[in-house]
Amino acid sequence: MSLSAENLIAIRRQLHRIPEIGMEEFETQALLLKIIRAMPQAFLQIKTWKTAILVHVQGSQARYTIGYRTDIDGLPVTEETGLPFSSQHPGKMHACGHDIHMTVALGILSYFAEHQPLANLVFIFQPAEENASGGKQLYEAGALDEWMPDEIYAFHDNPQLPAGVIGCRQGTLFAGTCEIHAKFIGKSGHAAFPQNAKDMVVAGAAFVTQIQTIVSRNLDPIQAGVVTLGHFNAGTVGNVIAGTAQIDGTIRALTQEINLKIQQRVRTIAESIAAGFECQLELDLHQGGYYPVENDPQTTKSFISYMENTPGVAYQETQPAMTGEDFGFLLSKIPGTMFWLGVESPYSLHSEHLAPKEGAIIKGVTAMIGFLKQRQIEIKSK
Numbered sequence: 334m335s336l337s338a339e340n341l342i343a344i345r346r347q348l349h350r351i352p353e354i355g356m357e358e359f360e361t362q363a364l365l366l367k368i369i370r371a372m373p374q375a376f377l378q379i380k381t382w383k384t385a386i387l388v389h390v391q392g393s394q395a396r397y398t399i400g401y402r403t404d405i406d407g408l409p410v411t412e413e414t415g416l417p418f419s420s421q422h423p424g425k426m427h428a429c430g431h432d433i434h435m436t437v438a439l440g441i442l443s444y445f446a447e448h449q450p451l452a453n454l455v456f457i458f459q460p461a462e463e464n465a466s467g468g469k470q471l472y473e474a475g476a477l478d479e480w481m482p483d484e485i486y487a488f489h490d491n492p493q494l495p496a497g498v499i500g501c502r503q504g505t506l507f508a509g510t511c512e513i514h515a516k517f518i519g520k521s522g523h524a525a526f527p528q529n530a531k532d533m534v535v536a537g538a539a540f541v542t543q544i545q546t547i548v549s550r551n552l553d554p555i556q557a558g559v560v561t562l563g564h565f566n567a568g569t570v571g572n573v574i575a576g577t578a579q580i581d582g583t584i585r586a587l588t589q590e591i592n593l594k595i596q597q598r599v600r601t602i603a604e605s606i607a608a609g610f611e612c613q614l615e616l617d618l619h620q621g622g623y624y625p626v627e628n629d630p631q632t633t634k635s636f637i638s639y640m641e642n643t644p645g646v647a648y649q650e651t652q653p654a655m656t657g658e659d660f661g662f663l664l665s666k667i668p669g670t671m672f673w674l675g676v677e678s679p680y681s682l683h684s685e686h687l688a689p690k691e692g693a694i695i696k697g698v699t700a701m702i703g704f705l706k707q708r709q710i711e712i713k714s715k
């Protein structure tokens with residue numbers, strides 16, 4: 334039997350209880366495998382790569398392969414929702430809704446495990462979307478090679494959209510991101526003798542301040558970019574000069590060109606601060622697979638047309654967002670479409686209070702099963 338709405342909610346709650354950080358999703362992988370192995374197996378082949386799971390569904394007229402990807406990792410966030418099925422893993426939470434993503438993928442898979450598709454389908458349960466570009470790692474390790482999709486789909490939950498509403502757009506959906514890790518290394522000393530030390534609170538503060546000029550002074554005002562420094566750690570106590578400052582942040586831009594331009598300005602400013610304060614610099618600008626999420630014109634046209642014209646599906650065109658997604662890497666290799674699924678919450682993604690509305694799950698499953706069925710017919714008739 335395909336998984337019912339009630340089954341899916343129960344599964345989502347099980348997954349929600351056991352969030353794990355990227356590349357450590359062992360319990361999650363075991364639970365997913367148990368659920369997948371309980372489905373009818375006639376059309377399925379299952380393989381694993383590290384904590385990832387790949388499931389191939391044999392199509393009856395297989396000349397084409399459609400991929401569907403979900404991420405499976407949680408975040409290092411302490412849950413504050415008060416829900417009875419809250420995280421049982423201290424300091425970890427599905428605060429980005431990947432439990433919803435996994436559940437929707439299982440719902441779609443359970444349908445096609447029972448109703449053989451025309452095309453082959455490949456379901457990718459991908460680790461480490463948040464921290465280590467699991468999609469890029471999996472692709473580059475060749476885990477997909479045997480079952481390489483001709484096109485691919487994925488969604489991210491969206492607390493700002495009403496539950497169950499599908500959001501999408503042609504072109505860029507999400508920004509490309511790049512992590513900033515900067516360490517300024519000076520010399521600690523007594524607060525009374527600054528002449529004998531190299532104060533990294535001051536150097537770090539200058540870096541933070543100068544970085545603010547990148548978006549306001551270096552970018553075309555019509556173009557968009559974000560530089561957020563979310564972490565600054567320097568010193569220990571008020572009367573000791575700090576010998577090091579560790580500053581971490583993230584760059585976001587809607588094109589790779591602007592992302593690279595911001596990276597270059599961050600590097601120039603960090604190096605000039607290090608020179609000016611006569612200190613050392615360790616700088617790591619790490620983009621990994623977090624390329625801009627660029628939707629393919631053909632698959633996205635077909636996707637939007639289905640969602641707009643299908644009774645029971647609520648569709649809304651959305652603006653590009655500055656969230657990042659390593660699905661951008663897979664979309665740079667395989668044409669496809671990323672979309673939003675509304676889960677309606679007053680709290681944002683990554684909030685310790687995020688409590689997505691579970692009614693979105695069955696709506697997402699139903700919309701995607703319908704779309705994938707139509708898409709296979711479209712492809713067959715080409």
Ligand SMILES: CC(=O)N[C@@H](CCC[C@H](N)C(=O)O)C(=O)O
Pocket residue numbers: 429462463464489510511512582583584623655656657658659682683
């Ligand atoms: C949907 C979402 O929230 N994605 C993350 C992706 C992380 C990108 C990377 N680790 C970075 O911090 O730049 C996001 O923060 O947008």
